[in-house]
Amino acid sequence: MPPIKVCIVGSGNWGSAIAKIIGKNIQKSNRFDPVIKMWVFEELINGRKLTEIINQEHENVKYLPGHKLPPNVVAVPDPVEAASGADILIFVIPHQFIPKICDQLVGKVKSGTIGISLIKGVDESPEGLKLISDIIREKLKIEVSVLMGANIANEVAEEKFCETTIGCKNPNSGKIFKELMQTPNFRVSVVDDCDTVEICGALKNIVAVGAGFCDGLGFGDNTKAAVIRLGLMEMIAFSKLFCKGSVAINTFLESCGIADLITTCYGGRNRKVAEAFARGGKTLEELEKELLNGQKLQGPLTSAEVYKILKQKNIVNKFPLFVSVYQICYEGKSVKDFITCLQNHPEHV
Numbered sequence: 001m002p003p004i005k006v007c008i009v010g011s012g013n014w015g016s017a018i019a020k021i022i023g024k025n026i027q028k029s030n031r032f033d034p035v036i037k038m039w040v041f042e043e044l045i046n047g048r049k050l051t052e053i054i055n056q057e058h059e060n061v062k063y064l065p066g067h068k069l070p071p072n073v074v075a076v077p078d079p080v081e082a083a084s085g086a087d088i089l090i091f092v093i094p095h096q097f098i099p100k101i102c103d104q105l106v107g108k109v110k111s112g113t114i115g116i117s118l119i120k121g122v123d124e125s126p127e128g129l130k131l132i133s134d135i136i137r138e139k140l141k142i143e144v145s146v147l148m149g150a151n152i153a154n155e156v157a158e159e160k161f162c163e164t165t166i167g168c169k170n171p172n173s174g175k176i177f178k179e180l181m182q183t184p185n186f187r188v189s190v191v192d193d194c195d196t197v198e199i200c201g202a203l204k205n206i207v208a209v210g211a212g213f214c215d216g217l218g219f220g221d222n223t224k225a226a227v228i229r230l231g232l233m234e235m236i237a238f239s240k241l242f243c244k245g246s247v248a249i250n251t252f253l254e255s256c257g258i259a260d261l262i263t264t265c266y267g268g269r270n271r272k273v274a275e276a277f278a279r280g281g282k283t284l285e286e287l288e289k290e291l292l293n294g295q296k297l298q299g300p301l302t303s304a305e306v307y308k309i310l311k312q313k314n315i316v317n318k319f320p321l322f323v324s325v326y327q328i329c330y331e332g333k334s335v336k337d338f339i340t341c342l343q344n345h346p347e348h349v
């Protein structure tokens with residue numbers, strides 16, 4: 001069997017952390033080609049190209065500073081060149097950029113290539129919800145699995161113990177992905193309920209924005225716990241309404257479900273920016289620039305996509321948490337009204 005070639009499409013905070021894991025795992029295995037190409041959206045850092053810095057210093061100084069990448073991870077600025085000949089494509093870029101990058105790769109991907117998306121987000125289409133994995137699948141005509149979990153990239157890069165969930169319908173692909181990504185401190189479960197795994201990863205970012213509002217408004221841990229629980233109930237209800245396949249409640253007990261929700265509501269970037277927003281004085285765009293150093297905020301954008309779908313189906317009143325996050329982020333509703341929205345939650349009537 002020829003060695004399996006792997007390409008990582010993306011090189012932000014999470015892309016670089018997963019590159020560190022895969023780069024090391026591949027060095028220990030003879031099933032994989034030892035070189036991993038990583039597509040890097042080129043930018044200049046103090047006048048130097050980011051790809052050049054990564055290839056010479058083996059560090060993504062902008063998105064994962066302080067962590068050396070294994071030298072077999074090679075940064076490539078052209079996505080077509082990076083993906084050329086790859087048997088496995090790992091997609092890990094902010095979700096708003098996925099249609100464009102897939103368009104660039106159409107017709108350039110080897111037949112039989114398998115993909116896995118680590119992207120947390122959803123899109124909307126005239127028919128309603130569109131999963132990011134569906135966009136990749138439709139554009140590139142390849143099998144696509146997903147990986148989601150309680151995985152704050154910096155902690156994963158520091159090799160602090162955590163778990164993750166792979167949603168994969170093909171057991172052979174599931175085994176390969178597990179071999180590629182599992183380490184003693186990054187434990188992988190594989191389930192076949194792919195759509196639920198993926199939708200959890202997107203929706204939890206909306207709940208995290210709500211959790212950040214509560215922090216900024218000075219509420220305590222009881223309130224945060226209520227937001228997490230109500231958020232989880234809305235995530236389950238939304239999944240049941242919009243997933244194409246069946247929705248297993250057990251999937252919400254995996255790392256991609258409750259665990260990711262908790263970590264994001266305590267530690268993630270969406271929570272952090274929402275807390276600063278609730279303290280007042282600055283817009284979300286200003287805070288994203290100021291606090292995230294080029295990283296992208298996902299929760300508000302996902303709330304807008306979800307809101308459009310709920311509005312279209314005339315069921316906004318069933319999802320007060322998702323809807324009020326959207327209205328506060330985009331329609332000028334006062335952040336102080338966030339709790340009022342929750343006081344009339346369908347869970348309590």
Ligand SMILES: NC(=O)c1ccc[n+]([C@@H]2O[C@H](COP(=O)([O-])OP(=O)(O)OC[C@H]3O[C@@H](n4cnc5c(N)ncnc54)[C@H](O)[C@@H]3O)[C@@H](O)[C@H]2O)c1
Nearest residue numbers: 011012013014015041092093094097119120152153295296
């Ligand atoms: N960071 C985490 O802790 C974490 C953990 C799990 C999942 N995720 C998910 O992984 C995905 C990628 O997030 P990340 O943290 O790696 O990225 P990031 O937010 O750290 O970085 C932004 C990335 O987007 C790239 N970029 C900027 N402008 C671009 C453009 N016009 N076109 C294409 N790319 C552009 C940048 O080069 C950079 O690589 C997201 O869906 C996120 O939700 C992140």
